[in-house]
Amino acid sequence: MSNRTIVDKIWEAHTLAKDGGGRDLLYVDRHLVHEVTSPMAFEELRARGLRVRRPDLTVAVMDHNVPTGDRSLPIADELCANQLAALKGNATEFGLSLFDYTSPYQGISHVIFTELGLTLPGMTLTCGDSHTATHGAFGALAFGIGTSEVAHVLATQTLWIKKPKSMEMVVNGKMPYGVTAKDVALALLGRFGVNVGFEHIMEYRGATINRMSMDERMTLCNMSVEGGARTAIVSPDETTLEYLKKRPCLPKAEAWEEMASSWRKIASDPGAEFDRSLQMDVANIEPQVTWGTNPSMVSGVTGTVPDPRELKDDTQRHAVERAIRYMGLRPGMKIEDITIDRVFIGSCTNGRLSDLMEAAKVVAGKKVNRKVRAMVVPGSQVIKREAEKLGLHQVFLDAGFEWRNSGCSLCLGMNEDKLLPGERSASTSNRNFEDRQGPGGRTHLVSPLMAGAAAIEGHFVDVREWDQVDIFLGGQV
């Protein structure tokens, strides 16, 4: 057969049974658990007297709640401390490997799993977190799941799931200077909406995707869940293999050769057929800034906040009115006139080394606007150390940024990193929902480049007009 998608191939290889009601039972090769969505799952196991079936396929990570400040101090928030202690207790009781918040390899689960080489093409993977779609960048079939399913995977290493429909998102065109994978993701959501991917798995294809680095592909797959996709995937290619070769937790050399050759075969066939096909050309997109309260409420940086009066559809008009009111914006105001109080560079969307390097290029040698509090939260402690080796921390610190320890942090404000009511952020994270970064907080999603430039100016600016300082090839630093 020569018309199968990568999802078809992985699905078939992992299907154990059918329930007669439309669902398949898939084997789960690897499972990530974190402190927030797992406690009730372990509780369920205890209540039923069950063990974790495959502790050797399961890893526990502390990421959502962890403090990003001084980790030698006790955790101030008692509820966070309890949840972290519960994960540690469960990892010990059930025999799981744990990346404790003091581990030198700790970080956001999706960031560390991929950077350590634990996400491999052709695998099935689950985690009790919607941004699990990130792992799809490697050609793995990765699902964000709820707590009941976490319990189910822990106990049986399987997942009941109806096979979603297939969708190809063909991305073509050269990304202009100043435009990043984050802008592609936001522009795509702006064009197709928050339900474009409902009940589908989105496979990214096309010349632009082929040229993208693994970090860029991860950003894109990560944001696909904001378009409602069940998950996203990119067929593995030489870029994938090159990236993986350098990772510390790969299978032994003999197995590697065998696996690498099998990965080449699991890519979607040239004639693969999809239930739905969408196209996007990125040659003319601008750096993007969200103005509303979901990621599809977005504009190019030279654009304006929409005027609800111009919208004919009632539902749409009410949604825009409500969003603008919450965000404290005026209809028709220029995006570049929006001033900000906070900048957050980090998250599983944009907390990788390349993201930090991008931001540093526009920050180097400048000072953060005196009205702005800006922070960098690396996606992992490994990234933090690598950045420090390159001197990036000094670039940020000299500019007036805070340089913190890794975790989910201000992306969802579960730890001490929060917006105060009314505060407005330029954030490289993935969700601008009401109250997401703290009660009453107002979030504008942007790329690391745009966040860096906004930190300096105190409002959004068109980063295409900025020089990017080449600090890594004997540049101006």
Add this chain to the structure above:
Amino acid sequence: MERTYVDGKVVPLMASDVDTDQIIPAEFLKLITKKGLGRYLFYRWRYDEKGRPRSECFANDERFRGATILVTGSNFGIGSSRENAVWALLDYGIEAVIAPSFGDIFYSNATKNYLVCIRLPERSVQTLQERAADGDLRIKIDLANQKIVLPDGATMEFAMEPHVREKVIRRVDDLDLTMAFEDRISGFERTMSPSTVIDLSGLDPRTRQDKR
């Protein structure tokens, strides 16, 4: 215990794209419990910054007290995978949600907890919302025959996947179901490449601890 229908008072929620962060904010995910989450349902819409009830929220409106069926706009439950959103709705007393569409993970979580989610066309949802505006609409959701019965006898048909219908009617537990496939699972594991096992031995144990 079979449940072939849900009947009760309807509460309209006039919003679309309601994300799970709104259904239950992240700070309440720190609670290690399913019980009692109902008091945090739609917390930010329900209470102001000082914790005072907002009168515009249905949860503070006497007319909708005791409602068990929530009728809302498209894309309900998008965003975060938090199952706490489902637990909070159930704990509050909601037994069924009717909307044109649902976030995929929310829908799956709802099914696992036997919260009934029904997809109806936009127009039917609007009809229900209009008729429920004063808190005096009671409907019957007939799960066995996949139709909603209004007080005047009018009906609205809906589609539901067979496995979802089975679950919400008979409360079939997935773990029990899966145990019957133990042979298939262990069979698969016998043929699985040993390199699937996670090997963390490549990590340097001497790497210094970061304690800044």
